[in-house]
Amino acid sequence: MPKVPILMPQLGDSIAEATVLRLLAAPGDSVEADQEIFEVETNKATMGVTTMCGGILSDMFIKEGDSVVVGACMAMIEATDEEIERSGATPAGEDNQPSLPASPESVPHSSPAAPAAEDKPAGVHFGVTGDSYQEHGADLKVQPSVRGLPVPAGMKGAHYMSPRMKARMDELGMRASDIAFISGSGSGGRVTIDDLEEFLEYVSQWPRRKASSMRLAVADAMRRSWTRPLASAGRPVFMDPLIKHRQHSPHRPGITLYFARALALALAENPECAGYLVGENILSPRAIDIGIAVQVADGVMVPVLRRVNERTMEELLEDYNRLIAQARRRRLAPEDSTGGIATVTNFGGFGLTFAAPMPMPSESIILGVGAVTKTPVWSDEVEAFIPISKANIVATGDHRVVDGADIGRVLKRVAELLQRPEYL
Structure with a gap:
């Protein structure tokens, strides 16, 4: 029977290789079309590699822990002519021989690799x-x-x-x-x-x-981000209106979603704060897409909410919950983790009241949210101290594009919007 190769797919525009985490089938197993055969890890997420057609898994060219370049042949499937015709798969042949994963002889001397x-x-x-x-x-x-x-x-x-x-x-x-x-x-x-x-x-x-x-991808991103001059500024924001609104909401949206929506509206009013410096020009974003930082094992994933300034909290909630769940499982699709112009990170979930987060290299600003604390504040109305819920918010921006006054305006507007969360 003819054999159909399973190739390492292109899992994202910037993905050149992936590491094999798990083998989900073994030679001799019967497999179906679109069945996941491998679980691989890129520098962005964990994804599955599927088959194009059904048949018998006949050859395996990789093992767990291998790093495989895009386009390399990972395995072969013996399939009938009818199955190949039905699925539209292309069998391996004399004129269509897929490349195997790199061997010692094929690794160029200019690409060093570290032995164990x-x-x-x-x-x-x-x-x-x-x-x-x-x-x-x-x-x-x-x-x-x-x-x-x-x-x-x-x-x-x-x-x-x-x-x-x-x-x-x-x-x-x-x-x-x-x-x-x-x-x-x-x-x-x-x-x-x-x-x-x-x-x-x-x-x-x-x-x-x-x-x-x-971890290596995070390290590389932070190195590239640090090549720019960055500036941070922060201020407190009263949280009682937000907390009260969330408690009475039937869906109880995540606190981070409130801040993402408020940041998107603030950036829509101040688009220069989310611009990109390219040569002698500052490019304005075409859409206000906001990333949400999600802590995962040994790194951070950033799913991206689309057109956050144009959609209400209720309209965003389903996408928000879906993306957060996928990020925690490290199952984000490439189209769900690229293209953000800013990020919101809730470091308050770790009990931190202050931090200075760094924006991604492709972003000009990031908003950090600290832990909510109770603070006594004097009230002239009752002539006594009353407990107020507060949180520190900190924004870090590309200082080539934004100045302290720009960050201040964005933070001020975010704080104002959060005082009336019912309009978000």
Whole structure:
């Protein structure tokens, strides 16, 4: 019988590879069309890879933990001619031979990958390239493209690197921020090759764990976001009207949804605060789509609500609940996690009263919501202190586009809107 390949699909515009989490079928199993065969993790979400047609799973070319590039053949299905014709699948043939996942011989020397800690030869710490892999017999496969050990940046020494030092960093798949706490012994505080090798030897026996694809994606996004000058400002907001409205609502919408709706209306009135600086132009967004930060294991997912300024809370509620549930299961579709112009993050859920969140690289502003606390406030009306529910809200923006006054106007408008939640 002819064989039909199961290829790694393109799971998003910026997705080049995915890591296999689970094999949901084994060679010899009978499978149906559109059945999930693999569960894979990209740098954005966990998704399933399905079959195009039914048949017998005959060949398996990957295993759990492998990172597979888009378009690579993961498995083969033996299918009848009738099933192939019915499903429209394309069988593998002499003129249509799919590529298998990368082998050691096919990995280019310019794409270093880090071997497991127990397989590393002495003196090699964060990855080697080319012949070094062949010499030590490391198990090569396509690795996640985001690399580097996230450590705090700060000391000037890491910014002084010779061409030889940069070449060594490239060979190891490291970034300047990965060695920012090294005090350079070279002229002007420059970090030398000897400093780097001494550092690598120093940390070679430290406990370590492999960072997940999501953790590496978060690290990469925050590095790119931090290349911009960012500014934060905050203020308190009275929460009693919102809490009362939520208690009397039959659907009890999440507090974060109130803030997303208020932020969208505030940005619609001040669109320059959500603009993008491109060259000498500031581009205004075509729609007010707001992301909602959701904490998941080892990272954050940000589902995006569409046209939040144009839809009421009731109209948004179904999409909001669906997207939050999918994000918590790490099952967001690519179209549900891209295109936001701003994000709301409720760090108050962790008991934090203040934080300075960072916007995504593709966004100019993020709004953080702190924990609700009771505060005594003097009332001239009753001539006594009365308890008031308050929360701190903090906005961080791209300082190239927004100034403190801009952030202040947005926060002021958000606070005003939340005093009359029935109109949201």
